[in-house]
Amino acid sequence: MIIERILIFLLFIIGFAAIVAMPNIIKKIFGLNLMNAAVVLLFILEGSRIGDQAPILGDGVKHIVDPIPQALMLTAIVIGVCVSALALALAVRLYKATGSLDINVITKRLESEH
């Protein structure tokens, strides 16, 4: 049980390191997606320990899994893809304005235009 949590924690840290340390904008957006995936995995993993059947009521269903984290994560996944779409549109706009995807080069070119 502790090993799974450590693996998810490593995925979260790798996503965060991508946002902070990588100079390419598209790699930063990859990092956002990885962090999102790590959080969703953690919630569903923790919520599934207290039962052993899917939360659809019917005949012979007695011991269902906790349905509340699943309802929260549905919203989280959709909002994650919305944020990614907007971020990618902004990244393409930056590329068309300055001609590069490297954040240091973009900063220098935008400063030298003013």
Add this chain to the structure above:
Amino acid sequence: MKALTRMKIMLTILILGLAVLPVLLSDTPWPVQARDYLFETAKSDTGADNTVSAIYLGYRAMDTLGETLVLLVSITGTMSILINLGRNKVDEESIGFSLEPEKLPRHSLRTNLIEVVASKLGPIVLLFGLYVMLYGHISPGGGFQGGVIVASGIVFLALGTELKTKLTNTIVLSRIESLSFLFLVLASISGVFFESGFFGNPVKSLQNISPNFIILLNIIIGMKVGTSIAVMCIAMMGGSHDH
């Protein structure tokens, strides 16, 4: 200079690691009261067999309204950035994958495979998406899932066929999206007039609750999500000209 930046990055990652670490090391058991309560009363409160649907369309429908709003705002922002992108110049290379059949030169990468597979699979995916959307209250599925699958089906149709149908016209799809949001707001307010509160079921009979309200909400949300994502994808592929 490089060493200082590297040390700052290490420090940031270390601080984040220390902040998140108590989550890993806790061993308090997950509480079970919510699961027990929902197991008893979800079907008699909302009429749905799918407990997850009963939560996000019955007990916590306000969150669904907020999420639909976030989707609307983000798709509007993305579309407004997209439409201004191609306005300066039109380069010949970007028309190669676009959807205007008259302007389509025989690009070397566009083979028959795309047209045959996508146009034949499109209606099947649309049918599956409608099934997932309408049966959300008794089996896994619901508004969001069905909506995204319907959006994939519309993208298949747009990639595959040479016809210009109304289903791949961006003006028609964006009008359906705006109307769906209006219907969602109207459906949420209608509970107030029948003494059930905001987002309440307007038809509450005493015997057994029928899941009609959840089916209605599923259809509205599915139409909204499906058409908005389809509009964004079709505009990205270059087909946002008037038909």
Add this chain to the structure above:
Amino acid sequence: MIMHILILGLILALGVFTLASRDLLHSVIALSAISMLSALLFTILRAPDVAITEAAVGAGVSTVIFVWAIRHTQRRDEEES
């Protein structure tokens, strides 16, 4: 239990490959594979609604928008000093 650890380890390895690759199209395919493995893990953990959503959104819409963004910018991650 062993299945969970195996799939999570594979997701972690694909995540490292996503960030270390020079060709951005390879990274996008790895991100789509991470979504598919996540959907498999959600099915094993008895969460069918989340599995359908993650599969449809992660391997469908997200990959399409990433490929569009790479197409309009560059495909290789060049090192500029």
